[in-house]
Amino acid sequence: MNEEVNPLPSLEQDQTSEQTIEEIVASLGDTVGQPRVEDPKMSVSNVDVFYGDKQAIFGVDLDIANNEVVSMIGPSGCGKSTLLRCLNRMNDTIPICRVSGELTLDGEDIYSKDTDPVLLRARVGMVFQKPNPFPKSIYENVAYGPRLHGLNRNKADLDDIVVNSLKKAGIYNEVKNRLDESGTSLSGGQQQRLCIARTIACSPEVILMDEPCSALDPIATAKIEELIDELRENYAIAIVTHSMQQAARVSQRTAYFHLGKLVEVGDTDTIFTNPRHELTENYITGRFG
Amino acid sequence: MLLLIIFVLTSIAYVVGRSRAATLRKNGEQLHSLPRYYGYLTAIYTAVPALLLLAIWSASEPTFLKQSTVKTLPAEVQSLPQGQLDLVLNDIKNIATGGITQTADDPLREASAKHYNDRKNTSQLLKSIVVLVASILGALYGLRKIGIHTRARVFVERAMMTVLIACSCIAIFTTVGIVLSVLFESLRFFNKVPFTEFAFGLHWSPQTSIRADQVGSSGSFGAVPIFAGTLLISAIAMLVAVPFGLMSAIYLAEYASSNVRAWAKPLLEILAGIPTVVYGFFAALTVAPLVRDIFEGVGFEDVASESALAAGLVMGIMIIPFVSSLSDDVITAVPQAMRDGSLGLGATKSETIKRVVIPAALPGIVGAILLAVSRAIGETMIVVMAAGLAANLTINPLEAVTTVTVQIVTLLTGDQAFDSPKTLVAFALGLMLFITTLILNVIALVVVRKYREQYE
Numbered sequence: 001m002n003e004e005v006n007p008l009p010s011l012e013q014d015q016t017s018e019q020t021i022e023e024i025v026a027s028l029g030d031t032v033g034q035p036r037v038e039d040p041k042m043s044v045s046n047v048d049v050f051y052g053d054k055q056a057i058f059g060v061d062l063d064i065a066n067n068e069v070v071s072m073i074g075p076s077g078c079g080k081s082t083l084l085r086c087l088n089r090m091n092d093t094i095p096i097c098r099v100s101g102e103l104t105l106d107g108e109d110i111y112s113k114d115t116d117p118v119l120l121r122a123r124v125g126m127v128f129q130k131p132n133p134f135p136k137s138i139y140e141n142v143a144y145g146p147r148l149h150g151l152n153r154n155k156a157d158l159d160d161i162v163v164n165s166l167k168k169a170g171i172y173n174e175v176k177n178r179l180d181e182s183g184t185s186l187s188g189g190q191q192q193r194l195c196i197a198r199t200i201a202c203s204p205e206v207i208l209m210d211e212p213c214s215a216l217d218p219i220a221t222a223k224i225e226e227l228i229d230e231l232r233e234n235y236a237i238a239i240v241t242h243s244m245q246q247a248a249r250v251s252q253r254t255a256y257f258h259l260g261k262l263v264e265v266g267d268t269d270t271i272f273t274n275p276r277h278e279l280t281e282n283y284i285t286g287r288f289g
Numbered sequence: 290m291l292l293l294i295i296f297v298l299t300s301i302a303y304v305v306g307r308s309r310a311a312t313l314r315k316n317g318e319q320l321h322s323l324p325r326y327y328g329y330l331t332a333i334y335t336a337v338p339a340l341l342l343l344a345i346w347s348a349s350e351p352t353f354l355k356q357s358t359v360k361t362l363p364a365e366v367q368s369l370p371q372g373q374l375d376l377v378l379n380d381i382k383n384i385a386t387g388g389i390t391q392t393a394d395d396p397l398r399e400a401s402a403k404h405y406n407d408r409k410n411t412s413q414l415l416k417s418i419v420v421l422v423a424s425i426l427g428a429l430y431g432l433r434k435i436g437i438h439t440r441a442r443v444f445v446e447r448a449m450m451t452v453l454i455a456c457s458c459i460a461i462f463t464t465v466g467i468v469l470s471v472l473f474e475s476l477r478f479f480n481k482v483p484f485t486e487f488a489f490g491l492h493w494s495p496q497t498s499i500r501a502d503q504v505g506s507s508g509s510f511g512a513v514p515i516f517a518g519t520l521l522i523s524a525i526a527m528l529v530a531v532p533f534g535l536m537s538a539i540y541l542a543e544y545a546s547s548n549v550r551a552w553a554k555p556l557l558e559i560l561a562g563i564p565t566v567v568y569g570f571f572a573a574l575t576v577a578p579l580v581r582d583i584f585e586g587v588g589f590e591d592v593a594s595e596s597a598l599a600a601g602l603v604m605g606i607m608i609i610p611f612v613s614s615l616s617d618d619v620i621t622a623v624p625q626a627m628r629d630g631s632l633g634l635g636a637t638k639s640e641t642i643k644r645v646v647i648p649a650a651l652p653g654i655v656g657a658i659l660l661a662v663s664r665a666i667g668e669t670m671i672v673v674m675a676a677g678l679a680a681n682l683t684i685n686p687l688e689a690v691t692t693v694t695v696q697i698v699t700l701l702t703g704d705q706a707f708d709s710p711k712t713l714v715a716f717a718l719g720l721m722l723f724i725t726t727l728i729l730n731v732i733a734l735v736v737v738r739k740y741r742e743q744y745e
Contacts, residue, residue, distance in 0.1 A: 090633060095546070122635030132626035135649050144644070145634040195630065202634055 025058045025261050032277045033266035035061040035255075037068075041236035042087060042124075042206055047101030049082055049091070049260075056082050059101070060262045062255055064206065069228060069237045071251035071268070073244060075283065079260035080240045084208050087238065088124035089117040105206070122149050125199035129211040131191035133183030133198070138175050141183040141194055142166060145202035161201055169197035170227050189220020196227065207231065209239040213246065225250050244284060248272050256280045291343065291417055295424055299336040302428040306331030310435050322442035330441040333448050334431030339424035346416045354408055361404045363397065381405055471723065474716035481710045482510045487717060489513065493680035493691075495700060495711045510714050512721070514682040518690035522601045522672060523665040525686055529605025530661055534612025535654065541613070542620035543642055554617070561610040565670035572603035572675035584687055591687075595677035598686040604671050611661040619653025620646060652736050659733035663726040669694035693718050 036043075040063035049057035057079045064070050064087075072080040082091070089110065091097040103110050110120055122145070133141050142162045145151075152158040162179070166172035171193040175186070183194055192212060199207060209228070213221040228250045231237060241247050247254050248268060255265040256279070264277040275281040307328030314320050320327070355378060359367055366377060377398075384402035435441075479487070490511020537557065541550055577599035581592045623646050631641040647654070677689030678699060700715040 088633065090629065093629075093632060118635050118637050120635075121633055126629075126633035128626060128629055128633070130626055132624070132630040134627060134630065134645050144631070144636075148634065148636050148640060148644075198630075198634065 022055075025259055028258065028261050028263055028279070031061060031262045032264040032280075033271075035063060035262065035265045037063045037065040037253075039066070040064060041066045041106065042238075043102075043104045043107075044083070044087075045102040045104075047083070047086065047099065047103060049079070049086060049100075050098045051094070052096040055260065057086075057260045060257075060260075062262060062265060064236050064238050066236045067232055067234075068253065069232050069239060069251040070253045070255060071247035072238065072240045072255045072257060073242075073247050073283075074257035074263075076242075077259075078257040080255075080257045081210055082260075083257075084210055084238060084240050085126075087206070087208055088121045088126055090121070090126060092117055122202045123204055124206040124208060125202055125204035127192070127195050127199055127207065127209045127212045130215050131188055131195050133186070133191050133194050135182060135184050137180045138166075138183050138186070138194060139179040142197050142201045145198060149202060151201075151203065165197040165201035166194075168200050168231070169193045170223065170230070171197060187220070189216050189223060192216060192220070192224060193227065196224075196231075200231075204235065206236045206238070209237065211240050211242060214242060221246070244272070256283060258283075291420060294421065295336060295339050295343075298339075298421075298424050298428060299332045302335040302431060303328040303332040305428075306432060306435060309432060310441075313435065318437055320437060321440045322445075326441035326445050327435045327439075329445045329448075330434065330439070331428060331431035333445070334434075335424050335428040338427045339420050342423050343416070343420045346412075346419070350412055350416070354405060354412065357408050358401055358405045361401050385409070468723070471716050471720050474713055475720045478710060478713035478717045481713065486510060487512050487714070491682055493696075495696070495714055510710065512693075512718065514680040515691055515693050515696050515718070516721070517682055517684075518597065518676070518680065519666055519692040519694075521597050521684060521686065521690055522604060522676060522692055523662060525598060525601025526604035526608055526665045526668075527658070527662060529602055530608035530612050530665075531658055533605075534609045534661075535616055537609070538613040538616035538620060539642060539647075542617050543638070543646070554614070557613055558610050560607065561614070563607070565607065565668065566674075568603050568607050569670040569674035572599050572671050576603050577675050580687075589687060593677065593687060593689040595675060595689045596687050597676055597690045600672050600676035601686065603675060604665055604668055607668070607671065608661045608665055611664060612657055615657030615660065616650070616654045619650045619657070622653070623649045652739055656733040656737035659729050659736070663729040663733070666729075667694065667722065667726055669698060673698055693722050697722075 042064040044060055044062045047057055047060045048055060060079075060083060062070070062083075072084065074080050085091045086099055086103060087110075091099065099111060105120070105124065109115065110124075134144065136144075139162055142165050143158055146158060146161050152161060163172065163176075166175065171190060174190060175181075175194075183191065186194060192215075196207075196212075212228075213224050216224065225246060228237060228239065239247075239251065251268045253266065254268045254271040256263045256271065256275075256277070258279050264271065264275060264280040266276075271280065272284060275284060305328075307324045310320060310324035310327035314324060358378065358381060359374070362377070366374070369377070381398055381401045382405065384398055385405045487510050490509060491513050492509045492511045493514045494509050541554055541557075545553060573595070577595055580596055580599045580602070581594050584592045627645050627649055628641055631645040632638070636644065672692045673695050676692060676695060678691050678695065679689045680691050680696075681688050683690060697715045697718050700712060700718075
C-alpha cells in the first residue's frame with residue numbers, strides 16, 4: 001500500500017542538491033491551519049535553523065500553550081527534533097548549529113544576550129529518546145536538578161521534592177523501597193519515567209519530549225502516555241513522535257513537518273480526521289492506509 | 290644452508306601436492322578439501338619432522354661432542370673438578386676453531402682439538418643427511434596420503450591451531466620461567482638473610498666483604514628505606530601526573546575542538562615516546578639543579594643536588610600521557626546521552642563534567658591511574674640518574690633517596706659473585722617489585738572491567 005501512495009520526495013535526493021530542497025520547500029506553500037493560540041507559553045516566530053551551510057528549518061511559526069500537549073510529527077529528518085531542541089537551546093551544544101528568528105518563553109526572547117541557557121533549561125525541561133538515567137542512585141538522579149539550582153533549603157526539603165517528583169512521574173510505588181539502588185538497574189520504561197521525574201524535580205514550566213517512547217515496549221509506552229496526559233494539568237508539553245497513534249492519543253494539537261517546513265498545524269482531531277494539506281493526508285494515510 | 294634446502298623442499302612439496310590433488314580432482318575423484326589444502330598437508334609433512342630432528346640434533350650435539358672429547362683426554366685431566374675441566378674443554382674448542390688460547394702449544398690438546406673437529410664435521414654431515422632424508426620421506430608420505438580418505442582441511446586447521454598454541458605457550462612459559470627463577474634466587478637469599486630483616490629492617494647497606502677480615506664485613510639488608518624511596522618518588526610523580534593528566538584529558542575530551550584535539554593528542558602522546566634515558570639526563574642536569582637553586586633561594590638548607598623531588602617531577606611528566614590518554618578514552622566513552630541529560634536539566638558544562646561525566650568515568654580513570662602508578666614504581670632510568678644512591682629513610686623530598694630499581698641496577702652492574710647475599714638481594718627486591726606492580730595491575734584490570742560492564 002505504501003508503494004501506491006508515496007509522493008514524498010526521498011530524503012537522499014534532497015540532501016544531494018541544495019537547490020531541490022529550497023524549491024520543494026517553496027512549493028509547499030504557507031503553513032495550513034492556525035499556528036497561534038491565545039496566551040502562548042512558548043512562541044516560535046519565523047525560525048530558521050542551519051547546520052553549517054545546510055538549512056534544517058524554514059520559517060516556522062508555532063505556539064505552545066499551557067495545559068496542552070503539542071505533538072510534532074513528520075518523516076525522519078523533517079526537523080521536528082531540531083525545532084524541539086531549539087526550545088531549550090540544547091542546540092547550543094552543537095557548534096555548527098545557527099538559529100535565527102524569534103523564540104519566546106512568556107514573551108521573553110530565549111535567544112537574547114540576557115538569557116542564560118542554563119536557567120532556561122531549568123524552566124524548559126527535556127526528556128530524551130533513549131532513557132538516560134545517570135549511573136547514580138535513583139534518589140540522586142532525581143535530586144540532581146534541585147541540588148544544582150539550590151531549590152531546597154535542607155535535606156527534608158530535598159526528600160520531599162524527590163518523593164513528589166517520583167509520585168508525579170508515577171514511579172514512586174515501584175521504587176520507594178530501593179531509592180538508593182542505581183538508576184540504571186531499572187527497566188527501560190521505569191528508567192524513562194525516572195528521567196521524567198528528574199525533569200519534573202527542577203520544577204520546569206515546559207516539558208519537551210523527544211520520542212520518549214521509541215525505545216520502550218507497548219506496556220511501558222502506555223504508562224508514559226497516561227503520565228503525559230496527567231502532566232498536562234501542570235505543564236505545557238511538546239512531544240516529538242514517530243507514532244501517529246501516540247500523537248492522536250496524547251496531544252490536543254498536532255504539527256506536521258516536512259523537510260524543515262511546518263506544513264500543517266491544528267487540532268489533533270481535525271488533522272487526523274480531516275487533513276487539509278495533501279502532504280499531511282499522504283503521510284497519515286500512507287502509513288495506515 | 291640446511292634450512293634453505295628444507296624451505297625449497299617444502300615449497301616444492303606444496304606445489305607438487307597441490308597439482309597432484311588438482312589432477313585427482315579433475316579426474317573426477319571426490320576429494321575432501323580444496324587442492325591447496327593437500328599442498329599445505331604435503332608441505333607440513335616435509336618441513337615439520339625435518340625441522341624437529343634438526344632442532345633436537347643441534348641441541349644435543351654439544352653435549353655429545355664434549356663427552357667424546359673428554360674421553361680422549363688423559364685420566365688425570367678427566368678427574369679434574371667440573372670448573373677446571375670446562376676451562377680445558379673451552380681451550381680445546383678455541384684451538385679447534387682457531388681462536389685465542391690460554392696455554393702454549395700442547396700436543397695433547399692439539400690432538401683433542403683435532404678429534405673435536407673431526408667429530409664435529411662428522412656430526413654436521415650426518416645431521417644434514419638425516420634431516421634431508423627425513424624431509425624427503427615426509428614429502429613422499431604426504432604425497433601418498435593425497436586421496437579421498439585424507440581430510441586435508443581438518444588436518445591443516447589442526448596444525449594451525451597447534452602452531453598458535455605453541456607460540457602462546459612460549460610466551461607463558463617464559464613468564465613463568467622468569468617468575469620462578471626470581472622466586473628461587475630470592476629463596477636462596479632468604480636462606481642467608483632472614484625475611485623479617487629484609488622486610489622490616491631500617492638499614493640498607495648491601496656491601497659485603499669478600500674476605501673475612503675486611504672492614505664493613507656485615508652487609509645489612511633492610512629494604513624499608515629503599516621501598517620508602519620508591520614510594521616517595523612515585524607519590525611525587527603521581528602528584529604531578531594525576532592532576533595534569535586528568536585535566537588535560539578533560540580538556541581534550543570535553544572542550545577542545547576537533548582541530549585542536551587532532552594535533553594536541555598526538556603531541557601529548559609523543560611525551561610517552563621519549564626514551565626514559567633522555568628524561569633521566571633532563572632530570573639530572575636541568576631539573577635537579579633548578580630545584581636545588583629554587584629551594585636554596587627561598588631559604589631551605591641542605592638541599593641535595595640529587596633530590597627525590599627532581600626525579601619525581603620528571604617522572605610525573607613522563608607519566609602524564611599514560612594518565613591523560615587512558616582517561617581521555619574513558620571520558621569520551623561516556624555516552625553523549627548522559628551529558629544531554631545533565632545539560633537538559635540546566636547544569637552548566639563544568640557541573641556536568643564534575644557531577645556526571647567524571648563519576649561515570651571514574652572507574653576507568655582509577656584504572657588508568659593505577660597503571661600509571663605501576664609504571665612509576667618500575668621506572669628505572671630517571672631515578673638512576675636523578676634520585677641518587679643514598680638509602681635515606683626520609684619523607685623530605687629535597688633529600689636524595691634511592692629506589693628499588695636503582696639498587697637492583699647498582700647491585701648487578703659490574704663483576705659479581707652470584708652466590709653472595711649482595712647479589713641475591715637483587716632478586717628479592719625484584720620479586721617484591723614484581724608482586725607490587727602485579728597487584729596494582731590486577732586491581733586496575735578488575736576496576737576497568739567493572740567499568741565496562743556498566744554500559745553494556
